Amino acid sequence: MDSSTVAFATVPTRLGDVLAAVTEDGVAATHFQDGPLVRERIADRLGMAVADDRVRTAAAGEELAAYFRGELKEFRVPVDWRLMSLLQRQVLGTLSATVPYGEVVTYGELAARSGTGVPARAIGSIMGANPIPIIVPCHRVVASNGLGGFSGGEGVESKRWLLTLEGHLPPTLDWDI
Structure with missing residues (x-):
């Protein structure tokens, strides 16, 4: 395996x-779209060439x-944290370690859990990045008064779908996996 390359899978x-x-x-990035420009942007951010490595x-x-x-x-796949700052890694690592499937945490609760001294509003920026x-x-981080935002896919509707899949939100009448 070449250590200076990134390979892509589409699901x-x-x-x-x-x-x-x-x-x-490990997995260094995921994205809610696929295409040559998205792959090129990710490879550029990583500073790596693209490989075809299934x-x-x-x-x-x-x-x-x-x-x-x-x-x-x-998820059991290893995560490659290299695209994150130390602060992002601490907050997102805390999220991964303490908020399991089907559960949520508020921005403020995650701020307190992470021990970073970062205010809740900044936690939202870290989630968005x-x-x-x-x-x-x-997607498991929510506002104290609702779902909050989401920068992936179709925005908050994608967040709602993921939280419904995980059983945190009740399915709507048109729900279909």
């Missing part, structure tokens, strides 16, 4: 094609597909 989902960018260290991407693709089928509750949504579950 068709109810929210559209979800893209996973996988380095030798062996490297197999686990990430399989786990994302199982998650979207409602069969996977905890999360390069690995779904696997690092920023």
